[in-house]
Amino acid sequence: MVMFQKTCLALLMLPTIAAADPASKVTLIENPFNEVVRKGTEISGARLVGFLSAPTGRLEGNSIEVAAAIPVAWRGQSLCLKVVSADGLYESRNTYRVAPDWGGGRVVLSYPSTHEAEALAYPGSQIAGLVSLGDCRKPQPLVAPISWGRGGGDTLSILLNTARSEETFLTFPEEPDLEDVACEAIASDLRTAFDTRCDLPRELAVRSAIEVVVISFKNGEMGPEERLNLQFGAVP
Template identity: 30%
Template sequence: MKSLSIAIACLLWQPAVALSQDIVRATDPFDEHVLERSQVSTEIVMGVMLTGPGGDGKSPILGMELPKAWVPPQGESPAMFCVRVTSKDGRYASTNAYRVMPGAKTGLRRDIDFPSEKLEFLKMREAAVRVTRGDCHERPNEFALALWSAEEAPSEFLSVFLNAGGQRAAVASDDYAAHCIDETEEAGLKYTARCKFPVAKLNRGGSTTLYFTVNRNRTAEHFQIAVVTPEP
């Protein structure tokens, strides 16, 4: 009976280990820091998320929806993606690179290794998370769907958090347009607008281009991002 129990335990344990090796943190040691005060940032897109920004007293759980397009075929070298977490007040920031192994499993939720020593700090602070293709030194182009808060079910809306400097912003696609929600706060320096986009309008299994407009000093600034999702 004892040997049977050990055999069953091994069978249950092995798949979990295999899955956990699909996504491996490349940045070592884990990069994170807490500042006394926020620093000015030139980044515009701070987060592309399927969950809320947290800050509800619960420990955040970092995850993503891994697109098939980001997974290299068997026999090729691992691919890279970057995860950046920034608290709304600008005091916390972490930037870490991860490797996607050839043939990695795609799907709705893949947990990501996030060995933070600042979880107590993060529990009470909203944060924006972005997952971008390529190394952390590359200019962000493609964004995957990030999951952060302890909410069990992803939202019906994608939230894109913008560092809009307190100015009005809007989001659009080929068949959708909406004003972004102003979330400006005196202590909230890293993002000031939340742009909500219906998940149902994303091109599942492909790429969706989102267009943004931010009005600065009576001048409209335009930019776009590509959001890539796994197959349903």
């Protein structure tokens, strides 16, 4: 099962021949790099906080590597990379530009952190991140996955801020053959930025995009549904 999951993730983040030099195709346009380490937490209203694969433990080595699976349809446009810790104390938010001839696939993003020690102190299970279409001043609802650390982890996950809901589920209205996903609470006492993890089924590895509906229950009552448009960076 673990080997199959790794194979699926490799397919999801597979680079393409069209992007022979992918590092030059997606460029960081922020200067300086937008990154902060807070002394106190800030409440965020965002529901979807992460769409990524990451190791559960701390990153090996002493440097951060962030890669993204960027759809070919995003060529010539801006994207926003957001990374945040579960306690909300570490956060980065930066805009990148995708080249007009981008061929789709996986690319390692420039991440010139000046707070590597603080970021690396968190295990991968307490880091969330994603890329969204559009610059960081006004990102759009289309999101694509990142990997945190070299190679990421064994599972692609969605990380949510559910305001400490007791139960959260993912449903797939366009894919009736897919079973609902029961999400789990993050194992941390400090869950300000996100509190829930949902591991995506391996069947999604063959799709380029899918709509996901998030349903949460708190105090026995169902909260409002939220629809997520997940892009997997696959090349058509």
